[in-house]
Amino acid sequence: MPTKIDQLAGDLSGREVIVCISGGIAAYKTCEVVSRLVQRGAGVTVAMTASAQRFVGEVTFEALSGRRVVTDLWSKVADSDIQHISLNEKAALLVVAPATANIIGKLACGIADDVVTTLAISAASTVLLAPAMNPQMWSNPIVQENLATLKSRGFASVGPGEGWLACRSVGTGRMAEPSEIVEKAISLIC
Numbered sequence: 001m002p003t004k005i006d007q008l009a010g011d012l013s014g015r016e017v018i019v020c021i022s023g024g025i026a027a028y029k030t031c032e033v034v035s036r037l038v039q040r041g042a043g044v045t046v047a048m049t050a051s052a053q054r055f056v057g058e059v060t061f062e063a064l065s066g067r068r069v070v071t072d073l074w075s076k077v078a079d080s081d082i083q084h085i086s087l088n089e090k091a092a093l094l095v096v097a098p099a100t101a102n103i104i105g106k107l108a109c110g111i112a113d114d115v116v117t118t119l120a121i122s123a124a125s126t127v128l129l130a131p132a133m134n135p136q137m138w139s140n141p142i143v144q145e146n147l148a149t150l151k152s153r154g155f156a157s158v159g160p161g162e163g164w165l166a167c168r169s170v171g172t173g174r175m176a177e178p179s180e181i182v183e184k185a186i187s188l189i190c
């Protein structure tokens with residue numbers, strides 16, 4: 001049970017958050033991120049890349065968020081709404097967790113060729129990236145330069161941390177823990 005102080009400090013009632021998921025093993029940890037945001041009162045809309053849907057089914061995120069998951073750039077929220085614009089108009093924050101090397105690279109180059117990159121590039125709010133990848137990918141100067149470019153453009157980031165990785169090794173590249181991502185989100189929204 002959250003304490004009263006937790007509730008006061010992290011009350012997200014009435015706030016809209018877009019949680020974008022790209023194709024990494026850590027996508028399973030984003031279930032808890034969505035759940036924790038919802039428990040704090042946020043309205044959460046989840047968007048997934050095609051790769052992300054191979055790791056966790058959209059039904060899981062639909063159940064956790066209580067909303068339809070956005071997987072198609074061409075769907076409409078309402079008859080006259082362009083989906084990515086109307087979602088971004090309401091959002092206090094857009095989180096990308098996990099953020100793959102691919103998504104980081106695409107965003108750094110201004111590529112918007114799917115629903116996640118289009119949402120992130122058209123975001124009116126701060127974009128929070130939670131990178132997750134194996135240590136070789138993470139230490140690649142291309143990835144580091146792309147992330148530095150995004151940070152210089154106002155993107156926020158959390159993690160990655162060190163620890164056990166899905167590639168059965170220990171190193172840097174593990175996605176920040178859900179509690180850490182949520183705390184960072186709260187600090188950016190409140």
Ligand SMILES: Cc1cc2nc3c(=O)[nH]c(=O)nc-3n(C[C@H](O)[C@H](O)[C@H](O)COP(=O)(O)O)c2cc1C
Binds near residue numbers: 102
């Ligand atoms: C089993 C498996 C695990 C993967 N884990 C990661 C990962 O943790 N981080 C990452 O950047 N890419 C990872 N990839 C590679 C991405 O899925 C791949 O680059 C994909 O094109 C990303 O697409 P997206 O960024 O549009 O979701 C993984 C691929 C596979 C098959």
